[in-house]
Amino acid sequence: xxxxxxxxxxxxxxxxxxxxxxxxxxxxxxxxxxxxxxxxxxxxxxxxxxxxxxxxxxxxxxxxxxxxxxxxxxxxxxxxxxxxxxxxxxxxxxxxxxxxxxxxxxxxxxxxxxxxxxxxxxxxxxxxxxxxxxxxxxxxxxxxxxxxxxxxxxxxxxxxxxxxxxxxxxxxxxxxxxxxxxxxxxxxxxxxxxxxx
Numbered sequence: 508x509x510x511x512x513x514x515x516x517x518x519x520x521x522x523x524x525x526x527x528x529x530x531x532x533x534x535x536x537x538x539x540x541x542x543x544x545x546x547x548x549x550x551x552x553x554x555x556x557x558x559x560x561x562x563x564x565x566x567x568x569x570x571x572x573x574x575x576x577x578x579x580x581x582x583x584x585x586x587x588x589x590x591x592x593x594x595x596x597x598x599x600x601x602x603x604x605x606x607x608x609x610x611x612x613x614x615x616x617x618x619x620x621x622x623x624x625x626x627x628x629x630x631x632x633x634x635x636x637x638x639x640x641x642x643x644x645x646x647x648x649x650x651x652x653x654x655x656x657x658x659x660x661x662x663x664x665x666x667x668x669x670x671x672x673x674x675x676x677x678x679x680x681x682x683x684x685x686x687x688x689x690x691x692x693x694x695x696x697x698x699x700x701x702x703x704x
Contacts, residue, residue: 510647511542513582513640515604516550523573523702532575535615538582538605540639540682541622547699549622550574552692554701557615559690562704571702572614584644587637588654592661606633616689621682626694629684637662638670642678 516539519532541549551574558571582605590602599607608618609632617630621639631639641658644650655674660667670677 509542511540514539515580515582517578519576520572521575522570524570536608538619538636550577551699551701555692556690558702558704561614571704573701582640584640587640588658603637605636609633623684627684635681639681642674
């Protein structure tokens with residue numbers, strides 16, 4: 508099994524019903540940590556799960572959100588580490604876009620996902636995703652301890668050293684896909700579709 512990698516996925520989706528789909532698309536950006544992705548299967552499944560949650564909250568609404576298109580790009584640890592620590596939307600957009608995406612969550616479970624070997628997934632915050640990117644790069648020998656400490660000090664002012672010291676336990680927590688009471692469609696379920704629920 509290949510090692511997990513981190514990806515940015517820019518999504519376009521529409522409101523759908525049995526009568527058709529909306530004319531225009533809306534957009535979201537999600538981030539994933541996973542190995543050997545089957546994007547069509549995974550993204551439709553996450554949309555389907557979100558649509559089940561929406562239907563449970565609004566049982567009389569028979570519309571669903573339908574994935575229309577997506578673009579995948581790798582996450583760059585070098586770009587993340589180039590962040591100077593200034594906490595502005597402009598700097599986050601350039602270096603830590605998953606933190607902005609976490610703040611834009613509305614109907615979806617999260618914007619940052621960890622997907623395990625069986626296809627199960629769990630969510631995390633933007634800061635958690637930053638740590639996961641960092642720890643994966645450290646394990647691959649692409650980031651030194653000193654670089655990691657410097658980054659964590661910027662991410663968690665005043666607490667960077669303690670977070671670094673606890674990195675093994677934190678990493679174990681980040682890669683755990685926990686059981687949930689929320690609906691989860693079985694990985695590989697056919698057809699690959701966002702709905703109807």
